[in-house]
Amino acid sequence: MIVYSGEYIPQDSTSDQQKRGLAYFFQLSAIAGLCASLLIDSIRDLRACTGVRLLELKFFVLNVCLTTLVILTSFSLSRILNIPFLRNVGPFFVFLSYSFTVWAICYHRVFDARQLFASLSRRLSSLVFLTSIILLGNALISPYTSVTVSLVVSSCIGGIATYFWDKQIYRWLDLDPRDKLAAPRAKIIKWAREEADAEKLTERFEEYLRDWCHTDYAKIYTIENQNPPGELLKAADYPASYPILKEQGYITSETLARLRPHATNNAGKDLLRQEDLGAIIAVPRGSHSPSCVVALGHKQSLRPYTYPDIQLLIELIEVMDNTLAHSRVASHAARLETMESAAMMSRGLAHDLNNLTTPVSTFLMYMETRVQPGSLEADVLNDAQYSIKVMQDYIRESLFFASRLAPDFRDHSTTQFISSVIKVTQQRALARGVILEKGTIQELMVKADEALLCRLLQNLAFNAIDATPRGGRVVLAVTAVDNNKVCFQVSDQGPGIPPAIMDKLFEPYFTTKDTGNEIRGLGLGLAISQKISVLHSGEIKVSNSAMGGTTFSFILPSEQKARAAQPAATIPENQVTIKPPTAAPSGAPA
Numbered sequence: 001m002i003v004y005s006g007e008y009i010p011q012d013s014t015s016d017q018q019k020r021g022l023a024y025f026f027q028l029s030a031i032a033g034l035c036a037s038l039l040i041d042s043i044r045d046l047r048a049c050t051g052v053r054l055l056e057l058k059f060f061v062l063n064v065c066l067t068t069l070v071i072l073t074s075f076s077l078s079r080i081l082n083i084p085f086l087r088n089v090g091p092f093f094v095f096l097s098y099s100f101t102v103w104a105i106c107y108h109r110v111f112d113a114r115q116l117f118a119s120l121s122r123r124l125s126s127l128v129f130l131t132s133i134i135l136l137g138n139a140l141i142s143p144y145t146s147v148t149v150s151l152v153v154s155s156c157i158g159g160i161a162t163y164f165w166d167k168q169i170y171r172w173l174d175l176d177p178r179d180k181l182a183a184p185r186a187k188i189i190k191w192a193r194e195e196a197d198a199e200k201l202t203e204r205f206e207e208y209l210r211d212w213c214h215t216d217y218a219k220i221y222t223i224e225n226q227n228p229p230g231e232l233l234k235a236a237d238y239p240a241s242y243p244i245l246k247e248q249g250y251i252t253s254e255t256l257a258r259l260r261p262h263a264t265n266n267a268g269k270d271l272l273r274q275e276d277l278g279a280i281i282a283v284p285r286g287s288h289s290p291s292c293v294v295a296l297g298h299k300q301s302l303r304p305y306t307y308p309d310i311q312l313l314i315e316l317i318e319v320m321d322n323t324l325a326h327s328r329v330a331s332h333a334a335r336l337e338t339m340e341s342a343a344m345m346s347r348g349l350a351h352d353l354n355n356l357t358t359p360v361s362t363f364l365m366y367m368e369t370r371v372q373p374g375s376l377e378a379d380v381l382n383d384a385q386y387s388i389k390v391m392q393d394y395i396r397e398s399l400f401f402a403s404r405l406a407p408d409f410r411d412h413s414t415t416q417f418i419s420s421v422i423k424v425t426q427q428r429a430l431a432r433g434v435i436l437e438k439g440t441i442q443e444l445m446v447k448a449d450e451a452l453l454c455r456l457l458q459n460l461a462f463n464a465i466d467a468t469p470r471g472g473r474v475v476l477a478v479t480a481v482d483n484n485k486v487c488f489q490v491s492d493q494g495p496g497i498p499p500a501i502m503d504k505l506f507e508p509y510f511t512t513k514d515t516g517n518e519i520r521g522l523g524l525g526l527a528i529s530q531k532i533s534v535l536h537s538g539e540i541k542v543s544n545s546a547m548g549g550t551t552f553s554f555i556l557p558s559e560q561k562a563r564a565a566q567p568a569a570t571i572p573e574n575q576v577t578i579k580p581p582t583a584a585p586s587g588a589p590a
Contacts, residue, residue: 002027004148020079032072039065059104067097115308118173126166133158181315184212188319196334198327205320209294213305213313215278217297220317222324244268249285249314252278252305279305283318292321357395361388407449407535414444414478414486420454421476425461433470436461439477439489446486446556448536453556456532459525460490460552467494467550481555491551496544505542506530529554 002008007023042061049057071090078086137154145153170176187208195201202220209218243264245251251268259265272280278298282290294317296305305313364385371377422436429436457476464474472493481487497505506526533540533554541553 001152004151028072028076032069035065035068035072039069059101063097063100067093115306118175122166122169122173122175125169126162129165130158130162133161180312181319184208184316185319188323192323192327196327196331198324198331201324201327205324209296209313209316212316213296213309214300215297216300217277217295219295220320220324221293221295222291222321245280245282246286246288249283250279250281250310252280252310254304254306279310279313281310281313281317283314283321285314291325292317357388357391360384361392364388407452409447409449411445411447412450412453414446414488415441417450417453417457417488418476418478421457421461424454424458425465428462429465429474432465432468434465434468435471435473436465437473437475439475439491441476441478442480444478444480444486448556449532452532452535456529456554457488457490459529460554463525464490464492464494464550464552468492469494484557486556488554488556489551491545491549493549496548497542497550502542506540 002023005023007021008027009024010019010021013019038061042057042065046057070093074086074089074093078084134151134154137157138150141153142150171179174180188205191201191204195204202222206218206220209220210216244255244259245268248255251272253269253272256265256269256272272278275295276297277295279296281294281296283292284290294313296313299305364381367381371381418438418441422438426436461474461476468474474493475489475491477489477491479487479489506529530540536556538554538556541555543551543553545551
């Protein structure tokens with residue numbers, strides 16, 4: 001509006017003798033003031049901004065403001081000092097500004113070529129559309145009104161039309177993140193309805209991330225499974241070692257390259273380099289212990305993970321994390337329901353069998369003094385007594401499995417548990433010709449029920465002894481994990497567990513010891529161990545060793561900080577994990 005006023009360019013101004021009115025200098029001062037104000041605000045905001053926002057302030061806002069101020073200053077000096085040359089340096093400064101911007105984009109690799117081309121195409125198309133509407137509107141309206149009114153009306157119409165045109169172009173060029181995430185969200189929801197197993201869902205999500213990111217490697221780590229590279233889920237080390245990952249929710253090589261050298265930033269660079277990763281994303285952002293961490297390999301095209309890529313991935317991974325959490329809760333609820341049903345069946349069957357075996361057991365005790373040693377009757381009596389003993393063991397196990405336990409949590413030493421387990425299982429190991437060994441035993445304090453925890457470790461040790469061939473070794477170890485947990489490990493030298501039955505190990509009455517009298521199993525040992533684990537808010541992990549044998553790891557939370565912590569990566573990979581619900585109340589029935 002100002003430029004069409006009579007005070008902007010006087011009527012007597014000519015090309016040979018150019019004159020400027022008061023409105024011209026008012027407009028120039030207003031633009032300079034606004035740019036200066038924006039420049040000051042941007043400099044003030046530099047301290048609070050990080051990531052791509054910081055880059056925008058440095059190379060876009062500051063660049064444009066400084067360029068505008070330089071051009072306005074050169075125009076003013078050209079009038080004051082009467083140097084016409086200064087009026088023509090504006091295009092040079094604009095070119096220089098764009099050169100710095102292009103250098104920033106290429107050097108820091110914030111956007112890839114496709115994103116940059118799409119963004120520029122959108123702006124160019126909007127500019128052409130706006131210009132066309134204004135010219136067409138002015139041509140149609142100018143015969144009926146003044147030039148000023150015609151241009152103002154055409155500009156208003158062009159601005160409104162360009163707003164809707166820009167939104168449509170935004171959608172056509174696939175720049176709207178909501179449209180990009182609509183199809184993946186629908187896929188994730190569909191898979192969650194089709195598959196209830198969290199591990200299989202995780203495998204599907206990892207495969208989808210590999211396709212989405214065009215990479216050969218994508219791994220999803222959650223609190224429920226093994227720790228990610230560099231032990232990122234360590235509550236004690238994670239916020240201090242990787243503050244950028246905690247604050248922004250992601251780190252890439254390009255992100256860290258834009259930051260000043262610092263010990264924590266160098267730790268992130270070393271992690272990406274050692275693990276050969278292109279990006280690490282942790283959700284929820286800002287959490288001291290993220291529920292989900294995703295490690296992504298380098299793209300096959302060798303293009304970087306740009307800021308728009310990362311923002312889409314963060315939203316996508318949050319959806320995956322919520323879906324996996326819901327799947328785990330549903331699976332655990334189904335598992336508890338199955339255990340309760342099996343416990344009710346065991347309780348009724350055990351009571352009936354106990355009533356039936358009591359008179360038989362009494363009669364066999366009575367007959368011990370009435371048969372001749374070495375006679376046929378004595379052999380039959382021995383077989384009957386063994387059969388009754390097996391039945392009584394079954395009854396005792398079933399009643400223990402069906403009972404509603406209330407743990408008595410007290411502080412105990414880990415060496416105390418290992419000594420008790422070795423003392424109880426030593427005789428069975430000798431009978432089987434198996435050697436019991438102590439591995440790494442760290443002196444740690446844990447809060448647990450002594451009888452129940454010894455029962456859990458005893459069951460794991462008995463299974464290891466039965467699986468190990470004569471002359472083999474069973475190793476018991478205790479190490480600290482994540483500075484606030486203790487890991488009990490029992491390793492054998494058996495044939496390993498077939499993958500086909502991994503998912504059935506903890507089912508009540510499932511056993512592979514279904515032949516022979518020496519090691520026949522009842523199928524309740526691991527089910528009881530799982531129940532004790534749930535009562536202690538712990539988890540059991542099972543893995544086959546590449547060298548042969550199986551390792552059972554029981555992870556128990558500890559209220560006291562463990563000494564000489566061992567990295568969580570020492571827990572074997574490819575594990576089946578039994579995890580209790582979060583914040584399970586002490587003494588709650590399984």
